[in-house]
Amino acid sequence: MSPRNLDASMVKTVRSIAAALLTILLTLTVSARGQGKTAETTVWDKVFTDEQAARGKLSYQSACSDCHMEHLRGDGQAPPLKGEDFAPQWKTVGAFMAAMGSQMPPDKPGGLPFATYCDITAFILQANNYPAGNKELAGSLEELDKILLTPKP
Ligand code: HEC
Structure with missing residues (x-):
């Protein structure tokens, strides 16, 4: 060579x-x-149950609907909690819950039990047409921040 x-x-x-x-x-x-x-978990992965949303509806009616209304479209001052702006505005379930928990209800911010905020969120997710499954929405805010509010796959 x-x-x-x-x-x-x-x-x-x-x-x-x-x-x-x-x-x-x-x-x-x-x-x-x-x-x-x-x-990756998204809000399309059935992250709450129908039963939880039904509980959330009752809590919503007693703590939120005076201002955000039964139809969740707000009263002009209180913003809508459903509609096409919902997902883009919040991006993750945890982000929504952090904003809600730190400010709402206005006379008692953060004043509800964490589980109740989870139930109310389940109700709001259901109202936004995300699917229910057989696992309740629960966990730390950090964990809930990993549930992405993505457009319908
Ligand atoms: C007394 C009326 C009133 C009640 C009761 C009330 N809200 Fe609100 N909410 C408002 C108003 C007004 C705003 C907008 C002004 C602001 O951001 O403070 C708002 C803002 C919000 C926002 C958006 C926060 C942000 O950072 O943009 C969410 C989410 C929300 N409310 C959820 C709830 C939920 C869930 C409940 C029940 C636990 C509730 N609110 C109870 C009046 C109310």
């Missing part, structure tokens, strides 16, 4: 190692992305 041929075959080897590494890297990246996708 002449030195020139040796160089050429080394270049070939280096190239094929580089190609193999690139393939591995791409495979890892793609599978990491795939996992991110399956781990």
Whole structure:
């Protein structure tokens, strides 16, 4: 083998190692992305139950509907809690609950039990036409912040 041929075959080897590494890297990246996708929870994944929404409706009627109204469209001062602006405005269930819990009801911000805020949120999600399932909405605000308000898949 002449030195020139040796160089050429080394270049070939280096190239094929580089190609193999690139393939591995791409495979890892793609599978990491795939996992991110399956781990993502959205509001379309049935994150509350009908029973919970029914409880939430009663709490809503006693604590919220004077201002936000039975139809949830607000009274002009109190903003609507349903409609096409709902998801874009809040982005996650946790973000909605953080805003609601820290300000509402106005005479007693944060004054309801956390479970009641979860129930009311279940009712509001139901009113926004998201699907119910067999698991109640619960957990810390941080966990609830992982439930994304995405457009209908
Ligand atoms: C006395 C009337 C009144 C009651 C009762 C009331 N709200 Fe409100 N709410 C308002 C008004 C007015 C605003 C808008 C002004 C503001 O942001 O403070 C508002 C704002 C909100 C917002 C938007 C907050 C933001 O950051 O934009 C949410 C969500 C909300 N209310 C949910 C509720 C829920 C749920 C209840 C019942 C637990 C409730 N409100 C009870 C009057 C009321």
